[in-house]
Amino acid sequence: MRDGQATGPALRPIAPNDLSRHLAVRNKLLRCIPKPELAVLQSMGTDVELKPRQVLHHWRLPMEYVYFLGSGLVSVSAKVEAGRFVEAWLVGSEGMIGSPCILAPDDPMPPHRRVVQVGGTALRIPVVAFLAALDELVVLRELILRYVNLVLFQTSQVGACNSLHSVKQRLARWLLVAANATDTSELPITHAVLAQLIGIRRASVSECLETFEQDGIIRNARAAISLVDRAQLEHLACSCSGLIQREYDRQIGRRLRG
Incomplete structure (x- = not known):
């Protein structure tokens, strides 16, 4: 350990x-x-x-x-x-x-x-x-440098988000970024782990997720969260998740489409 x-x-x-x-x-x-x-x-x-x-x-x-x-x-x-x-x-x-x-x-x-x-x-x-x-591997080298640049952007954006935005906005942002990173709406993650990762109290995470579930945005299960209505979650989140995704599309996503 x-x-x-x-x-x-x-x-x-x-x-x-x-x-x-x-x-x-x-x-x-x-x-x-x-x-x-x-x-x-x-x-x-x-x-x-x-x-x-x-x-x-x-x-x-x-x-x-x-x-x-x-x-x-x-x-x-x-x-x-x-x-x-x-x-x-x-x-x-x-x-x-x-x-x-x-x-x-x-x-x-x-x-x-x-x-x-x-x-x-x-x-x-x-x-x-x-x-x-x-x-x-010249193509890979260029791509990796672009990805590192993206990581620098993401860390600075998350730092700004954690300083200025509410717990509800930050939690919504995390769920959206995680769903994009895993290409799924099913996230096998617990409230305790979420609280630890985001740096907030577990009770605050549970309270926000309960509100999200009551509004039909997510479905809570034991050690798992399912995104039901991404559009509504995006509406609740701050602009940071969208900014992160748009920067990924600019740096790397266009190559996937090409």
Whole structure:
């Protein structure tokens, strides 16, 4: 256990099952690169299963792997005090885990902690091999730099949101961003985890979600939240979720459409 967080079970490799069909279709970054570049990544990576609460990277420890998520949801959290972390940004099938390796490859102790919140799968690649390959994979390199730029925007937007907007707006924003990142309206997440990630009281989360359910916006179940009316949720949320999504579309989404 580190920083009060159990590491959970070790990542389990998945038997080969046409990796390109699974991850190239699901991970939006991998969908944007040419097949020869994808083949290089496949040759150096391993398809792994992600378990809820699995710590992919501990705060201030060396980062050994990058991950391209095919499914699931990972929170990247900043340490605010001993044993307490608050989410800085989310990563789903639209992105990757490993931005510090791109910006500062020689930093032995990158900040933030990365924890799986919704189980799924990912292509795991050793950092050393990935950085070496970027010299040759020119399309991927440009795309990754765009994605890192997007991460910087998302973190600044979330910081501004947390400073100025109400709990209800922030919670609605989180649900929308998480749903976009996972490409689903079913989020297997508890009230306690939401409170921890957003940095608010659990009672406040439960109160807001109860109001959302009464208004027919979501459906609450044990350890799960289902989005029923996204349009109404977008109306309740602040503008931050829309700004984040529009920036993603500007940086990366147009390549998917192209």
